[in-house]
Amino acid sequence: MVYGKNILPSSAKKSHPLKTENMPSETVLNIHGIVKQFGKIKAVNKLQLEVKTAQIFGILGPNGSGKTTTLSMILGLIQPNQGSFEWFGQPLSPAILKRIGSILETPLFYPYLNAIDNLKIIADIKETTYDEIPELLRMTGLFERRHDAFRTYSLGMKQRLAIAAAMIGNPDVLILDEPTNGLDPQGIADIRAMILTIAKQGKTIILASHLLDEVQKICTHVAVLQKGVCLYSGSVEAIGGDGVLLEVSAEDTDLLEKEIQSCAWTRLHEQRNGILKVQLEKAYTPADLNAYLIEKGVRVNHLNTAKKSLETHFLELLKQQA
Amino acid sequence: MLSLYVLSLSGMLFGVESFVNKIAGDASRNSPIPIPDFSLYQFPYVWHNLSYLAGFLKVFPALILIVFVAAEYSYRTNRLQIMMGLSRGEYFVTQGLIILALVLISVLILAMWVLIQGFLHSTELSLISIADKSYFMAAYALEIMAFLSFALLIVTMLRRSGLSIVTFLVAYYVIEPIIRFYVPEVVAINLPFKRIGSMIDVPNSSLMQLFGLNFKTYIEYQDLIVVLLYTLLFLGISYWIIRKRNL
Numbered sequence: 261m262v263y264g265k266n267i268l269p270s271s272a273k274k275s276h277p278l279k280t281e282n283m284p285s286e287t288v289l290n291i292h293g294i295v296k297q298f299g300k301i302k303a304v305n306k307l308q309l310e311v312k313t314a315q316i317f318g319i320l321g322p323n324g325s326g327k328t329t330t331l332s333m334i335l336g337l338i339q340p341n342q343g344s345f346e347w348f349g350q351p352l353s354p355a356i357l358k359r360i361g362s363i364l365e366t367p368l369f370y371p372y373l374n375a376i377d378n379l380k381i382i383a384d385i386k387e388t389t390y391d392e393i394p395e396l397l398r399m400t401g402l403f404e405r406r407h408d409a410f411r412t413y414s415l416g417m418k419q420r421l422a423i424a425a426a427m428i429g430n431p432d433v434l435i436l437d438e439p440t441n442g443l444d445p446q447g448i449a450d451i452r453a454m455i456l457t458i459a460k461q462g463k464t465i466i467l468a469s470h471l472l473d474e475v476q477k478i479c480t481h482v483a484v485l486q487k488g489v490c491l492y493s494g495s496v497e498a499i500g501g502d503g504v505l506l507e508v509s510a511e512d513t514d515l516l517e518k519e520i521q522s523c524a525w526t527r528l529h530e531q532r533n534g535i536l537k538v539q540l541e542k543a544y545t546p547a548d549l550n551a552y553l554i555e556k557g558v559r560v561n562h563l564n565t566a567k568k569s570l571e572t573h574f575l576e577l578l579k580q581q582a
Numbered sequence: 583m584l585s586l587y588v589l590s591l592s593g594m595l596f597g598v599e600s601f602v603n604k605i606a607g608d609a610s611r612n613s614p615i616p617i618p619d620f621s622l623y624q625f626p627y628v629w630h631n632l633s634y635l636a637g638f639l640k641v642f643p644a645l646i647l648i649v650f651v652a653a654e655y656s657y658r659t660n661r662l663q664i665m666m667g668l669s670r671g672e673y674f675v676t677q678g679l680i681i682l683a684l685v686l687i688s689v690l691i692l693a694m695w696v697l698i699q700g701f702l703h704s705t706e707l708s709l710i711s712i713a714d715k716s717y718f719m720a721a722y723a724l725e726i727m728a729f730l731s732f733a734l735l736i737v738t739m740l741r742r743s744g745l746s747i748v749t750f751l752v753a754y755y756v757i758e759p760i761i762r763f764y765v766p767e768v769v770a771i772n773l774p775f776k777r778i779g780s781m782i783d784v785p786n787s788s789l790m791q792l793f794g795l796n797f798k799t800y801i802e803y804q805d806l807i808v809v810l811l812y813t814l815l816f817l818g819i820s821y822w823i824i825r826k827r828n829l
Binding site for chain 2: 359369370371
């Protein structure tokens with residue numbers, strides 16, 4: 261791996277270690293068992309993660325599960341007690357940070373400066389030009405208010421400015437901690453579209469959220485955290501996809517189970533107390549299942565749409581650990 | 583607040599002569615011994631005199647520094663800068679630059695007033711008399727710098743505006759005098775504030791000489807070195823804290 265090779269002329273100010281051959285599925289971030297302890301509380305407990313190029317990696321977890329602490333550590337704000345991590349195979353340095361755009365917790369800016377000045381400061385730190393600033397402000401809908409002091413902004417506007425700031429310097433990696441926090445539905449949809457557009461450009465995105473819906477819609481891979489421990493890590497597709505999840509029960513449970521197992525377009529998730537959780541493939545509706553079962557002679561006495569698959573998994577996982 | 587400092591410093595340096603002369607004038611009317619009308623503003627003594635007096639106002643830039651740096655901590659903008667790729671060393675340098683800016687402003691005001699008053703009131707104007715003893719200005723710069731380094735250390739440790747101001751003032755006006763009282767002479771003259779202040783000692787004047795008091799009219803090398811060491815020590819500790827701290 262030739263990470264350090266600098267193919268830009270040395271007079272270019274932006275000589276950073278990342279713009280080498282952009283090989284697909286190169287490891288962007290590798291976390292080796294980091295631990296962070298605050299007094300008696302282990303906020304992050306032996307976390308192991310790997311993020312590859314062009315993935316949209318979601319870090320899912322309830323409040324207090326260590327998402328923000330983990331992100332703070334990989335950004336160099338907090339030192340882990342144990343363990344290590346690497347960006348592009350190298351330890352963290354300011355040069356690498358300049359190629360990462362991030363939002364962490366609440367938006368942080370100088371209250372007495374306006375949007376343009378705040379973004380200029382960030383552009384200076386990242387050693388890029390001011391050219392992108394008007395475009396970014398337009399894209400996040402802040403262009404009209406760009407001359408007003410930051411402290412006059414609503415929460416949604418502050419969040420938008422944070423997102424604009426994260427994108428200054430055209431970073432290769434975006435780290436977003438709850439980016440839709442405080443936005444109205446239109447704003448949430450806009451952010452979702454923006455993230456997907458950015459991902460298409462081949463950038464890697466690490467998204468922390470407790471909104472299962474968002475993660476399922478946007479992310480390609482996900483890691484589930486609870487109390488600092490990673491409960492599950494893998495691709496979103498492997499969890500269940502987007503088909504309908506149903507709860508079915510019948511008087512003759514065994515027959516029901518048999519029929520569902522033998523059906524091509526259903527998948528049995530689990531059975532509990534006679535209620536079967538069944539995953540249908542995308543094209544099929546509950547009515548289809550009903551018709552099919554009647555055909556096979558199974559009389560259904562309960563048919564209900566269960567919650568979405570990721571949510572089920574998520575809550576199940578959390579319940580197991582509690 | 584900066585303008586307040588500038589105005590008060592300027593005002594003091596300008597007005598103190600008339601103030602002192604008025605007292606002297608009143609006194610001489612009442613006493614049997616004629617007290618000569620002495621001028622503070624003669625070159626070259628003016629350097630020493632005004633540097634000494636300006637040293638009394640060094641609390642102001644210290645407070646300005648504390649407020650400014652504490653604001654960075656309370657708005658968490660230090661976190662923003664480090665997240666965006668500023669190294670911790672570079673961040674420390676920005677704090678150092680604030681100190682330098684304050685020192686520069688203080689020295690410029692001093693220089694301006696010294697020159698103005700000197701030219702207005704001096705009897706003999708030769709290049710030598712103007713330049714002589716101007717090293718007091720450098721000592722003044724060091725005095726302010728050391729003082730501000732200590733202030734930076736306090737605010738870097740405590741991170742809060744009000745608490746830092748109170749702690750700093752208490753350390754300067756209360757704690758160190760108390761320690762000085764209890765501790766043997768050798769240690770007492772080496773404590774930071776005393777050393778910083780004693781670089782530029784009370785200037786000699788004919789009035790003092792009348793009473794047989796004789797203060798230093800020059801700056802000792804030992805003072806310089808000790809104060810420089812203190813400055814480096816304070817700045818070094820601040821740098822170390824910034825590097826190690828969890829934001």
